[in-house]
Amino acid sequence: xxxxxxxxxMLVLAVVFVFGxxxxxxxxxxxxxxxxxxxxxxCGIVPSREAPQRFPxxxxxxxxxxxxxxxxxIFLYPWAVYHRELGAYGLIEMLMFSVAVLVSFLYLLSKGxxxxxxxxxxxxxxxxxxxxxxxxxxxxxxxxxxxSEVGAP
Amino acid sequence: MIxxxxxxxxxxxxxxxxxxxxxxxxxxxxxxxIVGALALLVVTALxxxxxxxxxxxxxxxAVAAGAAVASLGSWDRVTDxxxxxxxxxxxxxxxxxxxxxxxxxxxxxxxxxxxxxxxxLRREGLGAAEFSVLxxxxxxxGVMMALAxxxxxxxxxxxxxxxxxxxxxxxxxxxxxxxxxxxxxxxxGAFASAFLLYGIALVYGATGSTNLGExxxxxxxxxxxxxxxxxxxxxxxxxxxxxxxxxxPFQSWVPDVYQGAPTPVTAFMxxxxxxxxxxxxxxxxxxxxxxxxxxxxxxxxxxxxxTLVVGPAMAIVQTDVKRMLAYSSISHAGFILIxxxxxxxxxxxxxxxxxFAYSFMALGAFGVVSLVARQxxxxxxxxxxxxxxxxxxxxxxxxxxxxxxxxGVPLTSGFMAKFSVIGAAVASESYALAMVAMLTSVVxxxxxxxxxxxxxxxxxxxxxxxxxxxxxxxxxxGLALGLALAVTVTLGVLPSTVLDAARDAVPARLSPSR
Numbered sequence: 001x002x003x004x005x006x007x008x009x010m011l012v013l014a015v016v017f018v019f020g021x022x023x024x025x026x027x028x029x030x031x032x033x034x035x036x037x038x039x040x041x042x043c044g045i046v047p048s049r050e051a052p053q054r055f056p057x058x059x060x061x062x063x064x065x066x067x068x069x070x071x072x073x074i075f076l077y078p079w080a081v082y083h084r085e086l087g088a089y090g091l092i093e094m095l096m097f098s099v100a101v102l103v104s105f106l107y108l109l110s111k112g113x114x115x116x117x118x119x120x121x122x123x124x125x126x127x128x129x130x131x132x133x134x135x136x137x138x139x140x141x142x143x144x145x146x147x148s149e150v151g152a153p
Numbered sequence: 154m155i156x157x158x159x160x161x162x163x164x165x166x167x168x169x170x171x172x173x174x175x176x177x178x179x180x181x182x183x184x185x186x187i188v189g190a191l192a193l194l195v196v197t198a199l200x201x202x203x204x205x206x207x208x209x210x211x212x213x214x215a216v217a218a219g220a221a222v223a224s225l226g227s228w229d230r231v232t233d234x235x236x237x238x239x240x241x242x243x244x245x246x247x248x249x250x251x252x253x254x255x256x257x258x259x260x261x262x263x264x265x266x267x268x269x270x271x272x273x274l275r276r277e278g279l280g281a282a283e284f285s286v287l288x289x290x291x292x293x294x295g296v297m298m299a300l301a302x303x304x305x306x307x308x309x310x311x312x313x314x315x316x317x318x319x320x321x322x323x324x325x326x327x328x329x330x331x332x333x334x335x336x337x338x339x340x341x342g343a344f345a346s347a348f349l350l351y352g353i354a355l356v357y358g359a360t361g362s363t364n365l366g367e368x369x370x371x372x373x374x375x376x377x378x379x380x381x382x383x384x385x386x387x388x389x390x391x392x393x394x395x396x397x398x399x400x401x402p403f404q405s406w407v408p409d410v411y412q413g414a415p416t417p418v419t420a421f422m423x424x425x426x427x428x429x430x431x432x433x434x435x436x437x438x439x440x441x442x443x444x445x446x447x448x449x450x451x452x453x454x455x456x457x458x459x460t461l462v463v464g465p466a467m468a469i470v471q472t473d474v475k476r477m478l479a480y481s482s483i484s485h486a487g488f489i490l491i492x493x494x495x496x497x498x499x500x501x502x503x504x505x506x507x508x509f510a511y512s513f514m515a516l517g518a519f520g521v522v523s524l525v526a527r528q529x530x531x532x533x534x535x536x537x538x539x540x541x542x543x544x545x546x547x548x549x550x551x552x553x554x555x556x557x558x559x560x561g562v563p564l565t566s567g568f569m570a571k572f573s574v575i576g577a578a579v580a581s582e583s584y585a586l587a588m589v590a591m592l593t594s595v596v597x598x599x600x601x602x603x604x605x606x607x608x609x610x611x612x613x614x615x616x617x618x619x620x621x622x623x624x625x626x627x628x629x630x631g632l633a634l635g636l637a638l639a640v641t642v643t644l645g646v647l648p649s650t651v652l653d654a655a656r657d658a659v660p661a662r663l664s665p666s667r
Contacts, residue, residue, distance in 0.1 A: 110198035
């Protein structure tokens with residue numbers, strides 16, 4: 001059972017850290033909410049109104065490319081160190097793995113993951129869905145004025 | 154550097170690497186699914202224009218049917234008493250009647266889901282390429298779970314199955330319910346995976362192996378010095394699997410996720426995913442940990458009892474048919490747990506037969522719901538089904554058969570399925586559970602009969618207001634409903650083939666060190 005002592009310590013530390021931080025914040029931190037603090041964070045710029053139209057978030061595709069090659073490297077490096085011992089078997093396994101990884105990269109490319117600049121093709125919005133969804137049409141009519149605008153100095 | 158680290162850890166670095174023998178033939182169904190999915194991905198990436206939905210439907214059906222045929226092709230080999238089940242890839246996977254049957258069932262559910270999704274994807278204007286690839290990959294994870302003879306391989310299969318499903322649940326990204334469904338499923342699924350992984354670690358600590366055959370062999374030979382460790386591990390495994398198969402008290406995600414996900418995906422969750430989850434549960438708990446049956450049987454008894462009571466009780470108060478079917482899916486999980494709880498070969502066979510029968514009824518029922526819904530996957534209230542028999546008599550009849558089958562009416566597969574698990578419970582002397590099962594199936598019948606009454610006796614007022622629009626039945630969806638109906642009726646009248654197959658499909662316990 002001694003072997004599991006570090007695990008138990010780890011578990012206890014994790015629980016103590018989570019609840020400890022929550023409880024400490026609750027009691028120690030002063031609560032002085034202001035309008036600016038409660039606004040959604042937008043890169044330090046005070047948000048004046050909601051985005052008038054849908055815009056593509058390209059970062060996640062770059063992150064995907066990073067993950068793909070990150071994972072490939074994680075497996076390629078140990079294989080490169082031991083490739084002599086692993087022989088033909090290891091080579092075939094690595095090739096199969098690399099093909100699967102490259103297929104996903106190919107798919108990402110076809111989705112325009114590396115196309116920068118103006119977006120050529122945006123999937124058309126279906127009018128039936130926009131009323132239900134969070135997407136708003138261009139324009140300001142029917143949009144509630146934000147309380148932060150009223151209260152801002 | 155790495156060699157030095159291994160040396161410090163006591164891993165022999167100069168020992169020659171033993172190349173495991175990969176029996177590719179044993180992996181054929183899995184490879185067909187994965188290669189099919191990757192090939193589809195390459196085609197969509199390279200072809201500059203958007204391919205028609207029909208192309209993806211046909212390809213997915215062909216790939217999944219190929220996997221089913223490839224799997225059933227080895228049925229004679231693994232059930233032959235002279236040759237019997239065997240292991241492949243260094244004992245990581247087992248090919249026995251169980252894995253063959255579950256693999257084939259999973260592949261067939263993919264065929265039906267692809268057929269149902271054809272018209273749905275056209276109506277909703279969703280990307281058929283990604284849908285097909287994700288369904289195939291998800292099924293490949295399920296197949297991996299069915300084949301696994303090692304807890305790590307099983308966990309990998311579960312993750313492949315789940316991650317594809319998280320995306321599929323949120324496939325209709327413009328609908329808020331679909332987003333909610335994906336988010337809930339992801340958070341609770343990840344939570345369940347953590348439980349499962351912790352359980353695997355504790356069981357490994359208690360038995361010294363993650364290989365199911367080794368674990369069974371160890372427990373048969375000696376008593377683990379850390380009994381608490383094993384019990385804790387087993388409890389965590391049951392919690393993890395319990396989340397995945399949606400039994401009370403781990404069912405809270407089921408109604409919201411089932412209701413929010415696109416209906417063909419819901420159909421896959423209720424059929425294929427349940428099959429894979431129960432396959433893992435049967436192989437790990439019932440088969441590998443059978444020596445500990447006196448420890449886990451009471452737990453299963455309580456879980457089954459709770460599920461049998463809560464599922465139908467919640468189903469009868471629903472007015473949304475899709476949500477009602479979600480709760481009914483919980484109550485069916487309770488029935489399958491009766492077979493698990495019996496802890497006998499008969500119980501396992503009963504659970505397998507139940508999974509087989511329920512998969513087709515669930516696919517059919519959710520298929521009808523997906524057809525009746527308006528664009529945007531809305532409008533599946535009970536009111537919308539009122540007077541369906543006058544507008545679409547065929548569709549109403551088919552839906553009625555699926556609902557009666559889930560009630561357990563004789564001459565449908567549901568009756569034989571309920572009979573086989575309750576029979577197994579009685580044989581294992583779980584009389585109270587058998588009694589409760591029969592009583593709650595009467596309660597649950599109210600939920601199904603209410604829909605049937607609405608379809609046949611409800612008046613058609615709403616439809617008159619809405620105009621002349623009839624429920625459209627695309628050819629592919631019609632074919633899927635026909636197949637599900639054929640199986641449901643055939644299994645009710647002539648169940649012997651599948652019953653015998655389920656009896657031959659009890660998981661084998663093979664250990665690589667023997």
